[in-house]
Amino acid sequence: MSQSVLDQVPVLSMAELSKADFAQGFGESFQRFGFAMVRDHGMDPALIDAGWTLARDFFALPEAAKRAYDAKFNGGQRGYTAFGTEIAKGASENDLKEFWHVGRDLPPGDPLAETMPPNVWPDELPAFHPVFAKLYAEFDRVGAELLSAIALYLGLEERWFDGPIDRGNSILRLLHYPPVSPEAPGIRAGAHEDINLITLLLGAEEGGLELKDRNGNWLPVVPPPGALAINVGDMLQRLTNHRLPSTSHRVVNPPPERRGHSRYSMPFFLHLRPDVMIDALPQCVSDANPRRDPPISAHDYLTERLIEIGLIKKS
Known part of the structure; x- marks a missing residue:
């Protein structure tokens, strides 16, 4: 895949294409690149802008204030993870980032609470909870629609994924890469594949995201303003027996x-x-594509990977 090919990755419209045509284009982009770009997803731009503002406000807080919400007490799944904590699988240097995790709010007494801790919210920013609860729900909604397209592409019933992702352990991550010096070497986040089914990414103002093509070349990913960049995660790769590559x-x-x-x-x-x-x-x-991976529960697989990237300490 060359740069000129990457430039031709279609930006697919969820509003203008029929469901069948969208599913075909989306699946083909996933199968070829492990990646797709989607516009007209229906997420409220004003809500997204409010999220960006609150993210900047939170990361601008004093270090001591941010560390009051340290996620190390819940396996890195909710709240704040300090700069330099996470490391890509197999990497020798930690990433140059800090982040905040928002997870799913479960009803009282839900048995899944054993593996999905409750959210924490910063007292310093009263709007943080309502804005990011709404954004989480919007990502959840759009993600389910994208997976319905993948189901059609794979020859499954359109809503096949609705059951497996019901009360899924999805995470909304707010990421901040602080400034570095002009002479800084290296990278801000090491090469990695995502753990989950799919990742929906709202574009950053500052560039830097690159994906690796089938020939080993690193190519920049620059979605149009307002579009989502979506990539295949390792769980979907395992589920599709590597037909859709992470x-x-x-x-x-x-x-x-x-x-x-x-x-x-x-x-x-x-x-x-x-x-x-x-x-x-x-x-x-x-016969041409025999089973590659043994079965594993989503919880066990997530735990295994979180240990590898340093968010859970091995006991």
Whole structure:
């Protein structure tokens, strides 16, 4: 895949295409690139803008205030993770970022609360809870529609994913990459694949996101304003027996003249419900493509991967 091919990745409209045509285009983009770009997703731009403002306000708080919501007490799943904590699988250096996690609010007494801790909210920003609860619900809604398109592409019933993602352990991550010096070497986030089914990413003002093509080249990803960049995660790769590949991506330092600027992004990691078993779909297994991975529960797989990236300490 060359740069000119990446430039031709279609930006698919959820509003203008028929469901069948959208499903075909979306699935083909996933199968070829492990990645797609989507516009007309219906998320409220004013709500998104409010989210960006609150994210900047939170990360501008004093370090002591942010650390009062430290996520190390719940496996990194809710609240604040300090700068330099996370490390890409197999990497030697920690990422140059800090972040906040919003998860699913469960009803009282829900048995899934054992694996999905309650949200925490910063007292300093009263609007934080209502805005990000709404944004989480919007990502959840759009993600379900995107998965319905993938279901059609795979020959499944259109709403096949609705059950497995019902009360799924999805995460909305608010990311801040602080400024670095003009001489800074390296990258802001090491090469990695996402753990979840699919990731929905709202574009960042500052560039730096790159994906790895099938020839090993790193290519920049620049969605149009307002569009979502969506990539395949490892859970969907396992579920489709690698028919839909999880693509390596990273965040590189910007040109020297832009390194004094922060970078913010807002990915939504769409997960299965913790008790769902991840096992290859029968239609994705054949003599030419035999089963590649053993079955594993979504919770066990997530735990295994969170240990690898340093958000859970191995006991």
